[in-house]
Amino acid sequence: MKPPRPGLAPIVLAVIATVGALAIAYFVPPLAAVVVWPVIMFVPGWALLTILRPPIAATGLIGLAIMVSVVGSTHLAWWLGLATGGYTRLTVFVVTAILLIPVVVWIARHPAIPSTALRRAVSGVRKDxxxxxxxxxxxxxxxxxxxxxxxxxxxxxVVAGGWNWSDLGVHLSIVQSVNAGNFPPDVPYFAGAPLTYHWFSDFHAAIVASSSQIFGVHAMVAQSAVLAAALSLLVHGLARQLLRGPHAGRAAAIAAVIVVFGGGLGWMRLVGDLALERGDIVSLVTNFSYDNQWFDTLGQVNWPYFNIPSVMGTGLLAHRATAAGLPILVAGILLLVAGLPPRWRRAAGVRDRWPLILLAGAMGALLAPFHFFFFPAFLGLVGIYVVAAGRLVDRAALRNATLFLAPYLLAVPFALAAIQQSRGSGALKLVAGWETAPFEDGAAAVAFYFATNLGVPFVLAMIALLLPSTRWRWFLAGWVAALFVAPNVVQVSVVAFDMNKLFQVMWIAVAILAAWLVRRWPAPAIAAVLIFSVPSPLLVAAWTATSDDQVLSTTDLVAAEWVAQHTPPRSVFITDGWLNSLVDPAGRLRVSTYGPYVANLGYSPDERERQVRAIYCEGSTDVAVDIMQDLDAHYVLDGGRPADCLLPTAFDSDERFVEVYSGPGPRIWQLRGAAPD
Incomplete structure (x- = not known):
């Protein structure tokens, strides 16, 4: 006999307690870390999956709970912000309430669920x-x-280690400016142009930061750690879903290690540098990446080339779109595999699970603003799976396709904007080989390049594909082939190197195949595989942690704090166009940055660069005023000026420029009467 369900009173009390907790966290921001963060990164996804009860390993379920919550909370904040005319900290708490209250009501009606779930989780961890x-x-x-x-x-x-020296300004400016009112966002480093970019990982970090009122960098660190753990769990869950047999668990664990910590043979350069006595190990590691390293220690480009980055090297430590996009992609594939069994299992009586198919489609659709490159890649992998599973043509095909594709209506505004921007800029084009690979050196050189850059796991994966006993051989072969070929035939961004992100999607299948091949090997042999695979990612991580390339000076930081406190939100600054600017941590906008970063968004930087140079270097305040009015800019940051500035403009000679900050560091001039709308 089932126990009676609780009456209305406990449910009402639970809702009141939830609203009260959110209210307290709103007024006591540090408490948001325990009230809001679990909701926007775990709770609603866990509740949904507990209700659906998919046939997925516990690791996969927890990884799914994280990514469903991250994706759902970010998109909900986006649409709620648009509907209410703006995104604020209150938006974050309303989103949290919308996601949390149904879960609280459900738990109040089924109070045994949390304790049961906790016992199962503890049991699962103890078991494996x-x-x-x-x-x-x-x-x-x-x-x-x-x-x-x-x-x-x-x-x-302040220094930012590794590739973050060049990438941090892009992401930090988005996080800080969105939380300062830049919504719907302009490009914070190309003010006046809409942000058509896979920026939702930064938006989620902004939500995290806003809830606790912390600096964006701290939110990015916490979020990246959670996303890395989720990726590991999802890869393990997907491997368990695809692989069967007594050693499947071992293979899944190896696959998770390879995805996160595995890479190519770039570490061999360090061995060579030490042998040639080009420095001690500490100085070499802190100054060179040895993973995606373009120049040797002498500043020259020489064989062997190692410039395909590992998942760790850029995906988890620098490129924030990949840090979120990769686990979202794996989550969608895992849901599809669990919800759409292959033809032979279907014939054995295993039924389709339409909620999982629908949720897989939703994850794929909502992936678009998290990662534009992975959005079509996911659809391609789905097609490969459907064909390999023998489910392309059967009686349920139309129903399943409708379920899967229905959520893609939500992706239309994001996908169309990205496609139009890419086509309009000329970035979308067919190519004869990935530009970064040394095709000019011949086929043997190209084969050597890819084998050494992708390393031991890639070679093992190729061997595994030759064995008929390999589980899901054709699906994984299609996965590897499609993602290997794509960067070599198409380019979708101005910077050809960016296509390397598709190799990181390929790496998921490579890891599963390699792990399947070595699953029965003795422990010393598996250790040898890892010893050859993990040094490069560990070296780039050490470089990221210890290199000391300065982002902002001490005086820049003082000026940034002044800008954040004394200029209106959405204020637009004229800056010298360098990669990093004090405007970024202050959460304000600037009209220009490093040209290729602007071009990569589909915009031409040339005219802006000319205008900025004219403001600083034509010696005419009349020209400066006219251009600033055309750009709707309000302030001039007068510190470093563009190179070869032969006739510096004297802003102090014109009363239309008011000096509002005189140091330390740069001077800041405001165009009299100029202010954001």
Whole structure:
């Protein structure tokens, strides 16, 4: 006999308590870390999956819970912000309430669910702790590296280690400016142009930061750690879904390690540098990446080339779109595999699970603003799976296709904007080979390049594909082939190198295949595989944590704080167009940055560069005023000026420019009467 359900009173009390907790966290921001963060990164996804009860390993379920919550909360904040005319901190708490209250009501009606779920989780971890330890290590490692390398204070300013020296300004400017009112956002470093970019990972970080009123960098670090752990869990869950047999669990654990910590043979350069006595190991590691390293220690470009980055090297530590996009993609594939069984299992009586098919489509559709490159890649992988599973043509095909594709209506505004921008800029084009690979050196050189850059796991995966006993051989072969070929035949951004992101999608299948091949090998042999595979990602992580390329000086930081406190939100600054600017952490907008970064969004930087140079270097305040009015700019940051500035404009000679900040550091001039709408 079922126990009676609780009456209305406990439910009402639970809702009141929830609203009260949210209200307290709103007025006491540090509490948002325990009230809001679990909701926007776990709780609603966990509740949904608990209701659906998909036939997925516990690791996959937890990874799915994280990514469903991240995706759902971010999109809900977007649409709610549009509907209400703006995004604010209150928007974050309304989103949290919308997601949390139904879960609280459900738990109040079924109070045994949390305790049961907790017991199952503890039991699962005790039964097989290895995948959980791998996931925890992945999250901790990424979080630690970024916590010491992403924004490190020194006696002269702030440094950002590794590739974050060049990438941080892009992402931090989005997070900070969105939380300062830049919504719907302009490009914060190309003010006046709409942000057509896969920026939702940064939007989610902005939500995290806004809830607790913390600096965007700290939110990015915490979020990246969670996403890395989720990726590890999802890869393990997908491998368990695809692989069967007594050693499947071992293979899944190996696959998770390879995806997060595996890479190519770039570490061999370090061995060579040490042998040639080009420096001690500490100086070499802190100054060179040895993963996606374009120049040698002498500043020259020489064989062997190692410039295909590992998932760790750029995906988890620098390129924030990949940090979120890759686990979202894996989550969608996992849901589809669980919801759409292959023809032979269907014939054995296993039924389709339409809610999982629908949810898989939703994850694929909502992936678009998280990662434009992965959005079509996901659809391609779905097609490969459907064909390999023998489900392309059967009685349920139309129903399943309708369920899967229905959520794609939500992707239309994001996908169309990206396609139009790419086509309009000329970035979308067919190519004869990936530009970064050394095709001019011949076929043997290209084969050597890819084999060494992708390393031991790739070679093992190719061997696994030759074995008829390999589970899901044709699906995984199609996965590897499609994602290997794509960067070599099509380019979708101005910077051809960016197509390397598709190799990171390929890496998921490579890891599963390699792990399947070695699953029965003795432990020393598996250790040898890992010893050859993990040094490059670990070296680039060490470089990220310890390199000391300065982002902003101490005086820049003082000026940034002044800008944040004394200029209106959405204020637009004229700056010298360098990669990093004090305007970025202040959450304001600027009209220009490094030209290729603008071009990569589909905009031409040339006219802006000419206008900025004219403002600083034509010696005419009349010209400066006219251009600033055309750009709807309000302030001039007068510190460093463009190179070869032969006739500097004297802003202090014209009363239309008011000096509002005189240092330390740069001077800041306001165009009299200019203010954002």
């Amino acid at each position: 702790p290895i995948p959980w330890a791998i996931a925890a290590s992945s999250g901790w490692f990424v979080g630690f590296v970024l916590s010491v390398g992403l924004w490190r204070s020194t006696s002269t300013g």
